Amino acid sequence: MTRALRIDINCDMGEGFGAWAMGNDIALLDHVSSANIACGFHAGDPQTMRRVVAAALQRGVRVGAHPGLPDLQGFGRRVMQVSPAEVHAMVVYQVGALWAFAKAAGGTLSHVKAHGALYNMAAKDRALADAIARAVHEVDPQLVLFGLAGSQMIRAAEALDLPVAAEVFADRSYQDDGSLSPRGQPGALIEDADAAAAQVLQMVQHGTVRAASGKTVALRADTLCIHGDQLGALAFAQRIRGALDAVGVCVAAPEFPSTNRTQSTGGNTHA
Template sequence: MNTTTLDLNCDMGEGFGAYKMGNDIEILDHVTSANIACGFHAGDPPTMRRIVAAALAKGVAIGAHPGLPDLQGFGRREMKISPAEAYAMVVYQVGALAGFAQAAGGGLNHVKPHGALYNMAAKDRALADAIAQAVFDFDPGLVFFGLAGSEMINAAHALGLRSACEVFADRSYQDDGSLSPRGQAGALIEDADQSLAQVRQMLTGSVRAVSGLQVPVRADTLCLHGDQPGALDFARHIRGALTTDGVSLQAPVRQ
């Protein structure tokens, strides 16, 4: 394989109040980075505190997972926001999670936008620039997670902000390297073996789009969604297979 080192990240802390989602604590045993919701699309202060403490205890790198202010839509519905609004939203949310990390004796390692904010910034350079600038201004040592080949990665490079090109184990791809929309048939990959085959191919530098086209891709960090059915078994299967393949699993180191 061309890539011998890979980060396994998972979006988590996405319950709030009486609502719980995912097997966060158990999944932490199988990933190297945790992207923790910051209260806008999901999450709340007690959940943030609990997941931060658990991640620190298990040696998992902590990242902020800022999203759009849309609890009902789980941050997956597009909103027309200006770059200035995006900047402020990201600084606010990253600051909130950083506070919990500091209070627990740790710190932030990375930032990964969530849902619609992520997908919008992948294609909109002005939005990507605003989000990357927010991360840089908050802490220029943080790692910025963005879709491989997207405007987020370009924006990070322009600032000198360290980036990690993200690929997905459980999502299919379009010809332009974007993720298939969730409402489209075949957008989600639920078969663990099919997902593993995709991951192995991405580690060699390409991914097969739904059209059959081979799309170039760089894989620095692999997302395993914690809210999908059977997420724990999925994460266990992927990690075990990659370890057997000789892939070194570790979080990207902040500057």
């Protein structure tokens, strides 16, 4: 029997820049309820941000900022030595940029999700997690912070009474402590769509995931990430969405009493 009748599907988007296109953002928007849009530090540029924000709003998909480390060459996936003060300023800067594009398009910003190395660092480092949560809270305390389920990001948001959505992943394997397997580790990436769908159903229906070691790990699943830059992302998203629809799980953006946004109810929702 399904324990969770609702889950958000989010996708990292807008990660091309200049002449370099990445992912099939527009097509993916038909299968997700939240879009995390790169803000120019690890990827993205003003034209891309404007285009993807407008496309998301037109489809009733929630718009979120996807701030990362200032690392275009490494796509924001390389660890950098940054202080909490630097992280706070980076996040305010990037969230503010995406907020402006959402407002200019007649919509509002819904959530914030850190990218890549910044996300993984803050998942374990409470000082960095606090810096991100504080930055989001200062920009708008109604924004929902997406963070790895069971991580320091969740605790940092809760400490500020900031709305928070615990995130799980379809295409990544897990460690015994609930952290993601490092990308360089064999088996870290799940490339088979059927295997990913099975993992998603376990997380949504039972609140657990099978770690790489075989251990069953408990976790909270509010929002599910699909990476827009992965190979075959569109087919992957279609398979995951189909698996959820087949068991009657409603796909919709997270809702909190203080964060109801008038421009959207979390588009592409199936009851």
